[in-house]
Amino acid sequence: MAPTRLERGLRATFLGMVANILLAAAKLVAGIVGHSHALVADAVESLADLFSSVIVWRGLVVAAEPADEDHPYGHGKAEPIAAAVVSTMLLLAAAGITFQAAREILQPHHAPSGYTLVVLILAVAAKESLFRVVLREGIRVESSAVRTDAWHHRSDAITSLAAGIGISVSLLGGKGYEAADDVAAIMAAGIIAWNGGRLLRPALNELMDASPDPAIAERIRHIAATTPGVARVEKCIVRKMGYHFFVDMHVEVDPQMTVQHAHEIAHVVKDLVRGELPTVRDVLVHIEPAGEQSGVRSAALVAHVSKRGASATESSSSPSSSSSS
Structure with a gap:
């Protein structure tokens, strides 16, 4: 049996969580032992990725819960909320990396060890592969939260790449180039903030x-x-909630049609839309009269209301005129 959209999204998120645990541990140990502040900052970014994946995981689970009395439209908004939280975490991570790197530039420190570069190369390869896998699943299941989680992996790969460039400059330049990895970390933070x-x-x-x-x-x-x-589709409004879409539309039918017949057409429209587009959860169809008849009836209604208003005015003024006579 083929996996559901929820299962695919959760599987991609779980893969990211496992990868982030392993990468964060490897980069943190290598960064501390190898005197690379950029690698330590990169490890923190991986930990943020892990936390964001947990948020996305929970958001996907909540978004898939059925509608209830308190949430008649379902819980689909949990998914974009998770995406917004993860995006905000990216911005905060960029600010934190910038602050830490700027502080390290002003303080003398040891040049990073050579093996830290090997760790970063492996991290970049792993994160870029993870980005492609998770993004593909996010597009396939139409999940903004999973796509955001994928780009969080890409941001981590960019941070690792920038740290690798900085470490390379530090190793090749020797004394006086110790802060190169910190400068690279600041540049990577700018890209992370943009994402x-x-x-x-x-x-x-x-x-x-x-x-x-x-x-x-x-x-x-x-x-x-x-x-x-x-006869005509007068209006069609679509909004997205999690994995699903909700549709509100106004369709015009023959004004001489019975209410029963118009009701049946509305159900046919709803069934056809949901049949061809499984991601559509509900369709609300409002029936309106079509053609010139509707305009004639509207004009007649306005004239009728105006006439009644005029009659009411005359009625209210007639007692005073009779009393004066």
């Missing part, structure tokens, strides 16, 4: 019910418009 800001925006957009990919709404609109009995 954090870039990933925070879509998470916030999803929390604010921003429109998803326009192609999704267009496909839903096409399905509804080609349904027998539908």
Whole structure:
């Protein structure tokens, strides 16, 4: 049996958690013993990755919980919340790395040992591979949290690469170049901050019910418009909650159609959309009269209301006029 979207997302997140534990331990020990502040900072970044993976894991589990009395639309918002938290952690990690590296530049310290470079090369290879695997799964299951977790792995790889460049300069330059790894760490922090800001925006957009990919709404609109009995799709609004989409649409039908028939068409539209797009959780279809008849009826209604308003005014003024006579 093929794994579900939740299982795929959790599996990718668990893989990242295991990798972060091993990499953080290796880099922390090598950084302390090998006198590399950049490698220690990189180990801290890996620990932040581990913590973010735990947040994503929990967010995915909560987002998959069914709707209940307190959450009639489900718990899908837990996923973008997790993505927003992880993105914020990226920004905080960048600030922390910058502060630590800037402080180390001003203080004399030993040049890093050569074997720390080997550790970083292995870390970059592992993290880049992990990024590609997790990102592929995040795109496949359409999970903003898993995609954000993947980019967190890429940010860790960038930090490791920058630390490796700094260590290489320190080793090749010799005395006077000890701070090269700290400068490289600051440069990597800038890239991490950029990634954090870039990933925070879509998470916030999803929390604010921003429109998803326009192609999704267009496909839903096409399905509804080609349904027998539908004259026109007047409005189609789509919002994303976790793994699923919720649709609100207004469709026009023959104004002479019975309520029963219009109700049946609305159900057909709903079933067709959910049948062709399994990620759509619910479709709310509002029926409206189509064609010129609706305009005529609206005008007649306005005229009727205006006439009743005028009659009411005349009625209210008639007693005074009769009394004056």
